[in-house]
Amino acid sequence: MATSKGSSIPSSGNSHDHQDDDASFRVNELPRARFWDAMDICQWEGSWFEPGLVKPAVTFRTTFQAHHDDVLLASPPKTGTTWLKALCLCIMQNPIPIATSDSGVNAEAAADDDDDILAKDNPHFHIQTIESMIYATKPHPDLYSTPSPRLFHTHLPYKVLPDSTKNSPGCKIVYITRNPKDTLISLWHFFNSIFRPNGLEPYPLDRAVDCFCSGVHQYGPFFDHVLEYWLESQKRPTKILFLKYEELKREPKAEVKKLASFLGRPFASEEEVEKVVWRCSLERLRNFEVNKNGSILYGVPNSSYFRRGAVGDWKNYLTPELEEQISRTARSKFEGSGLCLEDA
């Protein structure tokens, strides 16, 4: 599973001599690897993808025209995507009506579920992951009739984003990431539930760690993905907001305020902030019927997006050796960048 190809440094990308502009570009000619003995993935532009997502990613990259008020959410898988989508939906809906009773936020819940789209639909339904949910289903989607501001999400690395998303001054990017050890454990649970359901032995954790550290996994290498967005966010902080899952957990109100201000939707009161934080909490979202029993993507149950949501869950799984293997990889990748994801 772990091959040296996965640790290759991605080529920097903003040039216009993209191989994908060439009509003869063929996915089946890309380097291939096996992910978890379960599926093929292929390497494009230095990162690894499910083969079926490469063409949609290429079409997105070469045809998408950003609007001045677009918001693009971005994340590596399992780092807080669902949470970020929920938060942005809520913030864009703000002001949420605040009940006037003095019975406290939880007592207001039943009443205000009625006006909350999160109570009816999974967050992924309203903010779609552009390569897998939009371009993979329709090569020429009609994105231009979508009301402004448009909100999209992508798991794609920064280097393959369309130039227009990078260059359009008003188009904002919000990136979320997470401690690599918790990301790995979350991925491990998720893919075990997909590839090894019904009590089958989970995939050996040491092999999952090898795979993660070598970068040969969907949208990997994780560390390069994070580093690219981090460096860009340092250069252009008004363009890219860089969030960490752990900081959202630790200081939800402060982080959500920061997010809302970045999106140009600052809160008018503390009550509004509290309401958004509460509406998007894991405990609340996971109990909605749509998230207990629904499915919006390739038969993946919505419930699989809501697990423990704990910071430091990796301590329940990783041996000191496996932990050190991930820390070593993080140190070598992030050295000198000012980024640390292990301080949570």
Ligand code: PAP
């Ligand atoms: P995705 O990239 O496939 O969409 P993503 O939402 O990023 O997945 O990750 C799922 C993780 O976020 C799960 O973490 P865990 O496996 O460590 O438990 C899930 O529990 C967590 N999560 C989902 N929704 C929330 C939320 N509202 N608040 C906090 N954590 C959440």
